[in-house]
Amino acid sequence: MGWIEDGISSIRSFQLRQALHQAVTLGMIVASALMIWKMLICVTGSESPVVVVLSGSMEPGFQRGDILFLNMGRDPIRAGEIVVYNVDKREIPIVHRVIKVHERKDTGEVDILTKGDNNDDDDISLYAPGQFWLKRHHIMGRAVGFLPYVGWATIIMTEKPVIKYILIGALGFLAITSKD
C-alpha cells in the first residue's frame, strides 16, 4: 500500500488543503458582504440602500463622491426630503430634493416635483418627455444619513476600470500567496 502514502504526500506537497482553506475563506468574505448588502435592503426597504453622489446638483450639501444612506419606509413622502429617483429610460438614479407634493385623498397616490439645490430650475426637464410629476414607484429611497468622500473609491473604479482590475488582481494574489 505504499502508493497511497506516496499519493497523499504528493498532494500534501501541493498543499491542497491550504488552497481549499483559502478558497473557503475568500468565499466566506464574498458571501458575508453579499449577506450584509441584502440585509440592508430588507431593513431599509430600499433597493439600493447606499448610493454615491455623482453630480454637483446638490452642492454645497452633497458633493461628488459623498455617500448617502437611504431608507424607504412606509412614511409618506413630504416636501423638503432628499429622494433618490429613477426615471423611466434613464440609467442613472438622481438625488434631488422634493419641492412640491400633492397627495390624493381616495387612492393615496402622490405627485412629486423635485429640484436640485444647486440647479436654477426644477426637474421637469429631466423627467421622461410628457412627464410632469414623479410617482411613488419612481422613488428608490430617501436620504437619511451622509458620509463624505468615501464614494470616491467607487467613482474612480467606475471611470478607470483598469484600477479596478489591478486592485482585484492584487487582492487575489495576496489571498492566494498569504500564509494564514
Add this chain to the structure above:
Amino acid sequence: MHSFGYRANALLTFAITILALMCAIASVSDNFNSPSPTSQVQVLNINWFQKKPDGDDEVSLTLNISANLESLFTWNTKQVFVFLAAEYETPKNMLNQVSLWDGIIPSKEHAKFWIHTTNKYRFIDQGSNLRGKDFNLTLHWHVMPKTGKMFSDKIVMSGYRLPQLYR
C-alpha cells in the same frame, strides 16, 4: 506572521475603525442639541391671482420672512436648508405642499435673517380650488451634517386666506 502586509493591514483596519467611530460620535453628539428656532412670515401682497388656460389656479404672493435658526447649528453642521411651504387640503387632495421660497444657510452667522421676496416657485394648484382657500404657511428646515444623520423639523405658522375673486 508579522510580515509587512500583515502590519499594514492591521494599521489600515485600525485607522478606519477609529475614523468610523469618530464619525458616529460626531453624529450622536447632535442629539444633545435641543434647538429653539423662531420664525415669522407675513403675506404682504397678492400680486396677481388667476386661472391658467389649462384650468389650474395660480397665485403670486409677496412675502416677508424672518427667522432665527442660530440654535440649529452645532459643530457637526455643514449647512441648513430652509424652505417655506404652503400647505392646504382640497376636495381631491388630502395634502398639497407647495414650496414658495427656499434658501441655504451656510453658517451660524447667516442664520438670523430677514427677507422680502415674491414666491420663488410657482404657486399652482392641481385644479381650481384656491379662491377663498385657507392655507398654512410652514417653515421647514433640514440640517445637513458634516457627517452622519440628517435632521429636519418645522414650525407651522399662522394661516392665510386667499381672496374670493381672481385679480
